[in-house]
Amino acid sequence: MGLPLVVGVDGSEPSMRAVDWAAEEAALRGVPLRLVYASLWERYEGAALARDLGRTSEQILADKIVDTAAKRAQRREANVKISTEVLPEEPVAALLHAGRNASALVLGTRGRGGIAELLLGSVSLAVAARADCPVIVLRGNGGRVGLDQRIVLGVGEDTSPDVVRFAFQEAADRYSTLHAVRAWRRPAHEPTDHPLPAGEPAHYHEQHAAELLETALRDAAAEHPSVKVRRRTVEGAAGNVLVEASAGADLLVVGAHRRRGHFGLQFGRVAHMVLHHAACPVAVVPQPA
Structure with a gap:
């Protein structure tokens, strides 16, 4: 089996559509699907505080997002092997890191046209400009x-x-x-x-x-x-x-x-x-x- 297809998820509808597309693409390629969510909860709460308090609301949200995405992908393509990962990094850094061991990266876009597209599509643009593997943006x-x-x-x-x-x-x-x-x-x-x-x-x-x-x-x-x-x-x-x-x-x-x-x-x-x-x-x- 080849390198996994990685899809970035953030809980938004565009990223969920990217999950649908990526699940079908992984099935066609015969490769695993890896769902990656970038979370900075440890930076916001502090590692020591996080250990004292246990699971923070940010961590719970992150787990919910990747779990929802994984179930959606499995419903789409039951035979695709799916894994999830929550990375305590900025989205661009996390996706670039994940792309070093991927057949391709799949990303949604929140662009709405004009200036909004330039701003809200900044993660997709930055990753496409720097990733080591092919990047597929769901336009x-x-x-x-x-x-x-x-x-x-x-x-x-x-x-x-x-x-x-x-x-x-x-x-x-x-x-x-x-x-x-x-x-x-x-x-x-x-x-x-x-x-x-x-x-x-x-x-x-x-x-x-x-x-x-x-x-x-x-x-x-x-x-x-x-x-x-x-x-x-x-x-x-x-x-x-x-x-x-x-x-x-x-x-x-x-x-x-x-x-x-x-x-x-x-x-x-x-x-x-x-x-x-x-x-x-x-x-x-x-x-x-």
Whole structure:
């Protein structure tokens, strides 16, 4: 049995939907499910006081949250092995720690759009930017794991083989069609106010994008001959193209290079945009810098 699938729970409805999704995903992968709740009750009460008083209200709440989540997951998928853990850490630190021994992390999002989304989705964003394993954020309606789904893979200039293989494996597990999408743009000095005929620069850039897409998919496609693949090249900004492609999809897979900026570890604009605006769950797969 492989590494567990880890889902972060906090008692909120978005996190409970993440539990549902993760239970089905674990069943498809044939891996255990681990439910993690980050609690700071020991820091608030003090370790000595906690020992004197026994179980604090915070500890009781934490146990109730993971117990409720575990029962919900078991009802969803009775054959999945489920474990729970309450960690006395900040949510981001706890999830990053759990992700070091996980096949993937699954998180809900409390975003409601606009500024609220930026604030309430901060844990998901921070974990996706720094985790050692793939992070799946339940955007949109939360999606539903199952068969006959549509998996979308965003292929960029430097998308790594690990990202492509992850998408192919997700499609294989679901017997799904993989839609591989590559955005392309003509250089700024070329006219954009009307389509150019075949043979002109626009056609060259589109053809080049198609060739790069084919090269990126070749090895993983050979490893998964049963996966049906549809290839698309679309003119436009990559973030916009992938957000549009996410409509009606069940999972969007993108790669993310981690880089260090003024505010710590960050990832690029495309991953950031789809995490905020995609209409379906988003899998962010880490790739080498």
